[in-house]
Amino acid sequence: MSDIKEISPNTLALFGIIGGLIGIYLSPYAPAAGSIGAICAVIWGAEAVRRVAKYGLGTGVPSIGQIALGMGIIAAMFGLAIVKDKILAGPIVSLITASVIGLIIGWFAQNVIKMKIPVMIRCMTEIAASGALIIIGYSASVAGNYEFNNIVNLVFDNGVILAVFWVGAVAMLHPFNACLGPDEKQQRLLYLAGSTGAITMALMGIAALMTLGLGGAITLVLGIILWLVFYKKFWDEVYKDAASVVGTGLIPKTEA
Amino acid sequence: MAVIDPTMLMNIFLIGISGTLICLAVHFIPVGGAPAAMAQATGIGTGTVELAAGSGLVGLITSSYMYAYEPAASMTLVMAAGAMGAAIMLASTMLAGGYIYAYGVAVPFASAQVKKDPITRERQDIYVSKGTQGQGIPTICFVSGVVGSGLGGAGGGLIYFVLMGIYSPLIAASAAAVAGVFTMGVFYVNSVIPSYGVGGTIEGVHDPKFRRVVPKDVLTSFVVSIICGVIAIMITGGMS
Numbered sequence: 001m002s003d004i005k006e007i008s009p010n011t012l013a014l015f016g017i018i019g020g021l022i023g024i025y026l027s028p029y030a031p032a033a034g035s036i037g038a039i040c041a042v043i044w045g046a047e048a049v050r051r052v053a054k055y056g057l058g059t060g061v062p063s064i065g066q067i068a069l070g071m072g073i074i075a076a077m078f079g080l081a082i083v084k085d086k087i088l089a090g091p092i093v094s095l096i097t098a099s100v101i102g103l104i105i106g107w108f109a110q111n112v113i114k115m116k117i118p119v120m121i122r123c124m125t126e127i128a129a130s131g132a133l134i135i136i137g138y139s140a141s142v143a144g145n146y147e148f149n150n151i152v153n154l155v156f157d158n159g160v161i162l163a164v165f166w167v168g169a170v171a172m173l174h175p176f177n178a179c180l181g182p183d184e185k186q187q188r189l190l191y192l193a194g195s196t197g198a199i200t201m202a203l204m205g206i207a208a209l210m211t212l213g214l215g216g217a218i219t220l221v222l223g224i225i226l227w228l229v230f231y232k233k234f235w236d237e238v239y240k241d242a243a244s245v246v247g248t249g250l251i252p253k254t255e256a
Numbered sequence: 257m258a259v260i261d262p263t264m265l266m267n268i269f270l271i272g273i274s275g276t277l278i279c280l281a282v283h284f285i286p287v288g289g290a291p292a293a294m295a296q297a298t299g300i301g302t303g304t305v306e307l308a309a310g311s312g313l314v315g316l317i318t319s320s321y322m323y324a325y326e327p328a329a330s331m332t333l334v335m336a337a338g339a340m341g342a343a344i345m346l347a348s349t350m351l352a353g354g355y356i357y358a359y360g361v362a363v364p365f366a367s368a369q370v371k372k373d374p375i376t377r378e379r380q381d382i383y384v385s386k387g388t389q390g391q392g393i394p395t396i397c398f399v400s401g402v403v404g405s406g407l408g409g410a411g412g413g414l415i416y417f418v419l420m421g422i423y424s425p426l427i428a429a430s431a432a433a434v435a436g437v438f439t440m441g442v443f444y445v446n447s448v449i450p451s452y453g454v455g456g457t458i459e460g461v462h463d464p465k466f467r468r469v470v471p472k473d474v475l476t477s478f479v480v481s482i483i484c485g486v487i488a489i490m491i492t493g494g495m496s
Contacts, residue, residue, distance in 0.1 A: 057452065058452070058454075058455035058456040059289075059303055059304055059305065059448075059451040059452060059454075059455070059456055060289070060290075060303050062303065062305065062306075063303060063304070063305045063448045063451055063452075064448070066305055066309070066444045066447075066448055067444055067445055067448035067449075069441075069444065070440070070441045070442070070443070070444030070445040070448070071441070071445055072441075073437060073438075073440070073441040074438065074441040074442065074445070074484055074487055075487075077434070077437070077438060077441075077491060078487045078490065078491055080494075081491040081493075081494035081495060082490060082491065082493055082494045083494065084493075084494050097487070101480075101483065104479070104480065104483060105445070105449065105476075105480055108449070108476040108479065108480065109449070109452055109476075112472050112475060112476050113449070113452050113453045113469075113472055113473065113476060114472075115452055148494060148495075152427070152430045152433065152434060153430065156430060156433040156434060156437060157429070157430050157433050159433075161433070161437050165437075165440065
């Protein structure tokens with residue numbers, strides 16, 4: 001099965017963390033960058049969901065997306081609020097807090113609830129961390145920066161946070177939920193994750209039109225362009241993989 | 257920051273309790289998952305998280321509505337409002353689902369986990385179709401579901417009440433939004449954790465699985481909610 005070279009989890013984690021943080025830190029200058037950072041985190045998170053959900057959670061893939069954003073939103077609020085004036089530290093504190101919460105929940109899931117999934121602790125940590133980056137990234141592109149009071153005014157009070165929460169969760173859980181199965185491939189999933197992240201970015205652009213005015217149009221247009229690009233890539237992957245499906249006949253009576 | 261302050265400790269403890277209530281609630285709700293959607297298992301045909309979070313969030317809406325119009329409301333009143341909202345939401349879901357199972361899918365309501373319904377004393381096993389795990393929503397599951405959603409709604413109301421008490425003096429205008437979003441986060445975490453313990457389907461309080469999984473799930477939820485409580489209190493340090 002693994003004759004196709006897959007991108008290693010460590011590379012993707014680095015891509016998600018560095019890309020996500022760079023995007024968030026650039027968001028005060030270009031709000032659209034926050035969303036692009038969040039797309040990096042979506043791609044990372046979707047791959048982490050893939051690794052843990054492969055084992056079969058018993059509750060469906062969506063549950064893990066919801067817990068990810070649940071942990072992420074708590075950590076994001078904490079990290080952004082606790083740093084007060086040192087707002088530069090906010091996203092990093094959020095990331096660390098999310099990782100710690102994820103680690104604790106992962107440890108409990110593995111050792112107390114006894115889920116017997118070897119990658120549970122690591123994946124839960126990664127999923128929580130990417131959830132926090134997704135929340136901060138998309139919020140930053142709606143609010144214009146990542147300062148807590150500003151996000152409260154422009155994202156929480158008007159209810160945009162619900163869209164960030166839900167669409168962000170779907171962006172993260174949908175790729176594996178849609179691609180899972182015997183012929184699932186990492187490449188295809190990553191492109192789909194890019195496209196769900198980009199369509200979320202377009203939605204955040206609509207919200208940003210309301211909060212930031214014309215500045216939001218850049219997020220909207222860029223989101224739609226990225227979505228078309230990633231969706232075309234995903235489309236090509238689907239066609240490439242579909243051509244290689246062959247009939248295997250009936251299952252043999254004896255195991256080889 | 258004085259974390260040793262008894263009021264603060266009490267608030268953290270209350271958030272821990274409310275998370276545990278939400279976790280406990282999930283076990284009462286008859287969750288059938290995908291098999292129930294095909295009428296091959298007892299319960300409502302959707303996932304644990306959807307049902308717990310759905311009923312809990314309606315509870316959150318009703319309790320916040322109560323709190324918004326009666327800011328002097330006592331804790332029990334806010335919790336009761338949450339419990340009512342959540343219970344009504346889940347009861348109507350089960351009623352509508354029951355109509356579809358009875359008149360659309362045409363299956364007799366039967367539980368595969370018990371021989372006799374503990375409430376109506378009707379025999380169950382003879383009505384369970386071969387190869388299935390029961391169908392529809394029998395009386396015990398319905399009652400268990402209403403009780404469970406009530407617990408979940410009360411938990412949601414409690415955490416909202418506690419957080420409003422903490423945040424209102426600091427950020428008057430945005431306290432409801434911040435408290436609501438934080439409650440939502442705690443809610444999702446606490447409805448997914450038990451769903452991993454339950455592992456897909458549970459019929460309610462009479463299911464043998466109930467006794468097996470409740471202790472460890474409740475312990476996990478309590479610890480995680482306490483951590484969330486500490487975080488919720490620490491957030492106030494950054495509010496101005």
